[in-house]
Amino acid sequence: MKPNEPSRTALMIARQRAAHQLLDHGSILDDPFAMKILGEDEKEVLQFANKHPLASIGRLFTAARSRIAEDALSGAVERGVRQFVILGAGLDTFALRNPHRARDIRIYEIDHPATQAGKLQRLAEAQITLPPWLVLVPVDFERDEVGEKLAAAGFLENAPAFFTWLGVVPYLTKDAIVRTLDYMSSIPNSEVVFDYMEPPEAFSEELRQIEKARAEQLDKIGERSCSRFEPAGIAAILRSHGFSATKDIDFHQIASRFGHAIQSLAPGHLGAHVVQAKH
Ligand SMILES: C[S@@+](CC[C@H](N)C(=O)[O-])C[C@H]1O[C@@H](n2cnc3c(N)ncnc32)[C@H](O)[C@@H]1O
Secondary structure (H helix, E strand, O other): OOOOOOOHHHHHHHHHHHHHHHHHOOOOOOOOOHHHHHOOOHHHHHHHHHOOOOHHHHHHHHHHHHHHHHHHHHHHHHOOOOEEEEEOOOOOOHHHHOOOHHHOOEEEEEEOHHHHHHHHHHHHHOOOOOOOOEEEEEOOOOOOOHHHHHHHOOOOOOOOOEEEEOOOHHHOOHHHHHHHHHHHHOOOOOEEEEEEEOOHHHOOHHHHHHHHHHHHHHHHOOOOOOOOOOHHHHHHHHHHOOOEEEEEEEHHHHHHHHHHHOOOOOOOOOOEEEEEEEO
16 A cells, blocks of 8 residues: 555445446445445446446455355344454455344444545545444554454454454455464454455466556555465465365355346456355
8 A cells, every 4th residue: 555545445445336336337346335335326336437448347246245245244243243343454345234233233443544544534535433332453564463443443252253254354464464363362262254255377368468457556656466376275275274164255156146146247257255164
């Protein structure tokens, strides 16, 4: 990320979520705040969504990973979990939609200080007030200790917690990834949903070219995707952190479960996975 500037990829993902509402009627992820938080008009969002014929693939993955995470969170809440931590929250609107408000869950949004400040500004501009169950915690995963910052914000380290970490792992160094996993595994009965990317060889030919161009563009905006994993590598890292009951959902599974909900979904596949793991 560029110092002192909100994440540009967080903005792109927010546009994908907004486009999902406009083009697919939010059929995977119904998000009434997706357009509001962006503060852009429909024309701009549709222009973004139609800029490339393969953008529909990214829209599918964006909506599906949040849906998988939010469904898994609902299961955790049923089991009594009351702490939810969104790591690298970007312009995620779950805290505004929170369907578990009656269960008294506390939501901690962790993000890079510059992205969080940008989000607060967007919320103010959209006249959206912060809900009382939300705690914002600025953290730079590369420099700060997540645990220290969370504890200082009131998070209970001896109570179970559910974490999501969506669209973040590819942008972090291995060291920051391992330190964050170390922390999550120190919380009793912790659960996490995150996504990761495989090396480019796992992408279909056309998408590989696009990935290459995207990597160059991300390099320019200082958000280079630096960590990629093979599925066996991720499984080994999770095992070594004591996570079990791991589910690794690949793009083919995502497309067969949710693909029908995306308008004019282009052919092709991403080497992208969503993982659910319990400690
Ligand atoms: C692609 S966005 C995903 C945002 C959000 N999870 C979503 O799905 O909409 C990546 C997020 O990772 C955060 N991020 C990247 N590097 C970070 C770092 N070193 N420390 C904290 N957050 C970071 C960015 O601020 C951004 O919010």
